[in-house]
Amino acid sequence: MKLYMAPYAPNPRRVAMFLAEKGVSDIPIEVLDLPAGAHRTAEFRAKSPLSQVPTLELDNGTCLTESRAICTYLEGLYPEPNLMGRDATERAFLEMWDRRVELAFAMPLMMWVRHGHPGLAAIETRQSADVASFYEGGAKRMAVWLDQQLAGQPWIAGERFSIADITAAAGMDFAKMMKWRPEENTPHLKAWRERLAARPAGQVGP
Ligand SMILES: N[C@@H](CCC(=O)N[C@@H](CS)C(=O)NCC(=O)O)C(=O)O
Structure with a gap:
């Protein structure tokens, strides 16, 4: 897995806070320089069609965008502590x-x-x-x-x-x-x- 993000931007930060609560710190991270347009390249758009972070690239090469969807995936991988509901x-x-x-x-x-x-x-x-x-x-x-x-x-x-x-x-x-x-x-x-x-x-x- 690899997480593309920009630490000061709120939606990537949402995922970073979610991971911090889970105690997960070993997912490789690539920081993109948004003001410089690093997220608007053809290469990144192939991962994130709307040129947005956060984007989570899975081990099979598919990419999840939308911070809430990424959190849902992470909640499945790291169920404790539960942050999205038990029943x-x-x-x-x-x-x-x-x-x-x-x-x-x-x-x-x-x-x-x-x-x-x-x-x-x-x-x-x-x-x-x-x-x-x-x-x-x-x-x-x-x-x-x-x-x-x-x-x-x-x-x-x-x-x-x-x-x-x-x-x-x-x-x-x-x-x-x-x-x-x-x-x-x-x-x-x-x-x-x-x-x-x-x-x-x-x-x-x-
Ligand atoms: N609904 C999306 C929104 C993602 C989003 O707006 N990301 C911003 C950073 S917080 C972004 O990548 N902006 C780049 C741009 O607008 O060019 C999510 O929750 O992931």
């Missing part, structure tokens, strides 16, 4: 929370950074301040909603840590580029991120 009910509820935070929180945060930060101009060649502002608003509204959820439970999906926490944290940490982090108006979200910092996923840079 049908738990798997479904964890997926519900994971998709909620991915689509309504992490993705808007990423779009805000992509469209709002000059450092991302080489990757998002059609940056738009309006698009940045639209996603900023959506992400911040979701932060308040998540804060309310976390008032009554320690982790995003309930009583135990799961992939949903990793997904939310990967998106949230990327928004540090916009100098945004949960503060006094979202104290439960702030406390949740502090709890996560003490875990293996919290040790994953940059």
Whole structure:
């Protein structure tokens, strides 16, 4: 296996945090220089047709893209600690929370950074301040909603840590580029991120 990634980019970081929680550190990694366009070569597009990381190349040469699909595969290979659910009910509820935070929180945060930060101009060649502002608003509204959820439970999906926490944290940490982090108006979200910092996923840079 080989993992193609860019350590500062949120979706590859999601996989890196997942692996850290599993205690897996022996998968070979190739870091691609995204601003230099290393993921847009014909050679890499043959592995990842949308020119995106993370991409996990399996031993038979086939390639998995989509961070959640990669996590599903890794969960199968390294079942403990379980991060995606043990039975049908738990798997479904964890997926519900994971998709909620991915689509309504992490993705808007990423779009805000992509469209709002000059450092991302080489990757998002059609940056738009309006698009940045639209996603900023959506992400911040979701932060308040998540804060309310976390008032009554320690982790995003309930009583135990799961992939949903990793997904939310990967998106949230990327928004540090916009100098945004949960503060006094979202104290439960702030406390949740502090709890996560003490875990293996919290040790994953940059
Ligand atoms: N849905 C995909 C999104 C992957 C994605 O957007 N990756 C970004 C880095 S976080 C990327 O490769 N961007 C390259 C580009 O936009 O040119 C996943 O979860 O893996």
